[in-house]
Amino acid sequence: MNVLVIDGQGGQLGGQIIKSLKANFEELDITAVGTNATATATMLKAGANQAATGENPVIVACRKSDVIVGPIGIVIADSLFGEITPSMAVAVGQADAVRILLPVNKCDNLVAGVSNVAMSNIIDDVVCKLKSIVK
Numbered sequence: 001m002n003v004l005v006i007d008g009q010g011g012q013l014g015g016q017i018i019k020s021l022k023a024n025f026e027e028l029d030i031t032a033v034g035t036n037a038t039a040t041a042t043m044l045k046a047g048a049n050q051a052a053t054g055e056n057p058v059i060v061a062c063r064k065s066d067v068i069v070g071p072i073g074i075v076i077a078d079s080l081f082g083e084i085t086p087s088m089a090v091a092v093g094q095a096d097a098v099r100i101l102l103p104v105n106k107c108d109n110l111v112a113g114v115s116n117v118a119m120s121n122i123i124d125d126v127v128c129k130l131k132s133i134v135k
Contacts, residue, residue, distance in 0.1 A: 021126075
């Protein structure tokens with residue numbers, strides 16, 4: 001199964017996701033795409049099988065992935081302080097993949113009904129959701 005993890009800024013969230021996925025699933029092929037070189041390097045260091053940086057890699061990887069994981073901002077143009085381009089948001093939104101979006105209340109995007117839950121709890125839920133997909 002091909003899993004795409006998308007993150008921006010420093011890539012810390014993406015790195016935590018990848019570490020958790022690697023600890024729970026041996027069979028996953030994890031591609032990390034950062035919106036900048038720092039995010040990509042952080043996710044590659046966390047254990048991604050392959051990585052790339054920028055808009056076109058997001059678009060291409062979305063076409064090849066079974067599951068896309070990242071903060072909710074990856075489907076909102078100009079989010080992550082402008083790092084998500086409209087083309088990136090469209091590629092994620094139109095991908096023929098399951099999207100597991102983390103409810104991150106940052107960058108002027110607030111998700112109603114989501115309290116301040118520890119990121120580790122949210123990442124645990126990502127693993128749970130992926131387990132139901134992988135079976």
